[in-house]
Amino acid sequence: MTSQELDAFEEPAEIEEKPGPDGLRVILDRALCIGAAECVAAAPMVFRLDAQRRATLLDPARADPRAIWRAARSCPADAIMLENQDGEPLYP
Numbered sequence: 001m002t003s004q005e006l007d008a009f010e011e012p013a014e015i016e017e018k019p020g021p022d023g024l025r026v027i028l029d030r031a032l033c034i035g036a037a038e039c040v041a042a043a044p045m046v047f048r049l050d051a052q053r054r055a056t057l058l059d060p061a062r063a064d065p066r067a068i069w070r071a072a073r074s075c076p077a078d079a080i081m082l083e084n085q086d087g088e089p090l091y092p
Helices: 003-007 038-042 065-074
Strands: 015-019 025-029 047-049 055-057 080-083 089-091
Touching: 015 055, 025 055, 038 047, 038 065, 065 080, 065 089
Parallel strands: none
Antiparallel strands: 015 025, 025 080, 047 055, 080 089
């Protein structure tokens, strides 16, 4: 079996990353998302649910950083990760 054929069996990466305010980087692992929508309630300018009821990132750069932190802390699946501008993990 060729490497291309093997790649067809792998799930595509479902990581979304976008810059947030104050050097914050928002990372969303859609594969972990369970559709609880806690992130949408905490930061509706940053997160929304798609047709499959999985979170997707909108525009975190213009959002209140406190709302982004609330969204990350409220996610029951820990699908939202926060890093600083140097790539160091801040949450979880």
